[in-house]
Amino acid sequence: MTCPNSFLKFFYFYHMIREQVDLKPYNTFGISVPAKFFATFQDTNQLRELIEQKKQEELLILGGGSNLLLTKAFKGLVLKNDLQGIELLSENDSEAILQVGGGVVWHDFVLHCIERELGGVENLSLIPGSVGASPMQNIGAYGVEIKDVFDHLEAFHIASGEIHRFDHQDCAFGYRESVFKRKLKSQYVITKVAYRLSKKPVLNTSYGMIEQELERMQINQPGIRDVSNAVIAIRSSKLPDPKKMGNAGSFFKNPVIPKEHFEQLVGEFPEIPSYPIDAQSVKVPAGWLIERSGWKGRNFGNFGVHEKQALVLVNYGGALGQEIYDLSEQIMSDIEQKFGIRLEREVNIL
Numbered sequence: 456m457t458c459p460n461s462f463l464k465f466f467y468f469y470h471m472i473r474e475q476v477d478l479k480p481y482n483t484f485g486i487s488v489p490a491k492f493f494a495t496f497q498d499t500n501q502l503r504e505l506i507e508q509k510k511q512e513e514l515l516i517l518g519g520g521s522n523l524l525l526t527k528a529f530k531g532l533v534l535k536n537d538l539q540g541i542e543l544l545s546e547n548d549s550e551a552i553l554q555v556g557g558g559v560v561w562h563d564f565v566l567h568c569i570e571r572e573l574g575g576v577e578n579l580s581l582i583p584g585s586v587g588a589s590p591m592q593n594i595g596a597y598g599v600e601i602k603d604v605f606d607h608l609e610a611f612h613i614a615s616g617e618i619h620r621f622d623h624q625d626c627a628f629g630y631r632e633s634v635f636k637r638k639l640k641s642q643y644v645i646t647k648v649a650y651r652l653s654k655k656p657v658l659n660t661s662y663g664m665i666e667q668e669l670e671r672m673q674i675n676q677p678g679i680r681d682v683s684n685a686v687i688a689i690r691s692s693k694l695p696d697p698k699k700m701g702n703a704g705s706f707f708k709n710p711v712i713p714k715e716h717f718e719q720l721v722g723e724f725p726e727i728p729s730y731p732i733d734a735q736s737v738k739v740p741a742g743w744l745i746e747r748s749g750w751k752g753r754n755f756g757n758f759g760v761h762e763k764q765a766l767v768l769v770n771y772g773g774a775l776g777q778e779i780y781d782l783s784e785q786i787m788s789d790i791e792q793k794f795g796i797r798l799e800r801e802v803n804i805l
């Protein structure tokens with residue numbers, strides 16, 4: 456006879472793991488492909504049991520699906536992170552450390568900090584996606600990256616089922632990089648992230664158009680809420696809203712090239728923009744390279760290159776992931792031919 460416990464377990468998983476689920480609502484590109492299995496987890500015990508239940512299956516850990524391009528059916532188990540909660544770990548006169556569940560929506564966390572006058576993440580307002588994904592590529596915008604506020608994280612080790620702690624130096628953060636995208640790829644589920652926020656925020660308004668936007672808003676003595684509003688206004692003016700037009704933000708990273716190569720390019724394209732990195736290297740905006748090559752705003756029916764931001768590839772509705780991937784290949788080979796620069800994709804391809 457089945458004991459009530461195993462009956463409950465069967466009942467629980469029967470309802471928890473769905474089969475042949477269309478992933479369209481779960482990725483901001485709005486690509487329709489099926490997942491063989493799909494489940495959501497709200498705590499680490501559920502996560503452990505779901506992985507145990509389908510241990511032969513390939514896994515995809517999903518946050519907001521805002522940095523993914525799905526090119527084919529996913530023949531494994533998709534686990535959507537719904538770990539909630541924001542907890543004060545410690546505080547003193549100058550700072551507070553908040554620990555946040557990996558499934559919390561990133562921008563909700565930013566608003567939580569702004570409401571409590573905790574500074575550090577206001578420049579990262581409106582970045583789509585989840586807290587758990589924020590360390591994956593060390594999200595960044597307007598002169599700030601999460602490495603600047605990161606304290607530590609907890610992650611579930613898939614092979615052993617153990618929870619491991621990662622401090623700053625363990626994460627190997629770089630520009631759109633971390634150890635979780637490289638050496639430890641697909642080995643962990645990030646369950647909680649702790650950030651160090653400032654009670655005496657020093658505003659960072661020197662980047663991009665923030666100062667001009669504050670001026671336009673007629674704000675002379677800005678606080679963190681004003682900076683957040685300025686960033687939201689700038690972002691909304693050039694980046695497409697995924698609810699209206701499928702996209703995953705910048706499709707490519709901005710390339711970092713040797714100084715000698717840059718100097719050759721300046722000879723040919725004196726107007727080329729750049730950001731100094733160090734004595735040997737320079738960062739060049741990929742958006743400029745792509746626009747200069749005539750791709751900006753190009754429309755291929757269901758998909759194309761965004762008309763206001765050449766770094767963003769878009770799904771106008773009904774595009775296949777493979778079509779967008781093929782477009783990215785064409786852009787990459789064109790840029791390589793024209794500038795001798797091999798672009799690298801920022802978006803994760805599946």
Ligand code: FAD
Pocket residue numbers: 483515516517518519520521522523536557582583584585586587588589591592593594595596643644645646694695696697702703704705803
């Ligand atoms: P997903 O797309 O769900 O996942 C991304 C990758 O991380 C996948 O490989 C997934 O398996 C893995 N992953 C997700 N969660 C976890 C977890 N808890 N544990 C382990 N692995 C996990 N990014 C920036 O850095 N700066 C920007 O300014 C920016 N602007 C954007 C604007 C728009 C309009 C869009 C659509 C995207 C933008 N992005 C930007 C990219 C994206 O928002 C970030 O990369 C974000 O962190 C992705 O979060 P997500 O939860 O949607 O991750």
Ligand code: EPU
Pocket residue numbers: 595596597598663693703704705706707708709728740741742743744746751763764765766801
């Ligand atoms: N540019 C063009 N044409 C374009 C787009 C950009 O010439 O169509 C040139 C201009 O010279 C412009 C410069 O590129 O001044 C920089 O453009 P922008 O400020 O829009 O930023 P970006 O380099 O294109 C990066 C990040 C964004 C982040 C913004 C703001 C990367 C790959 N992208 O974009 O992050 O929001 O800066 O800090 O680093 C993302 O990662 O998904 C993302 C959106």
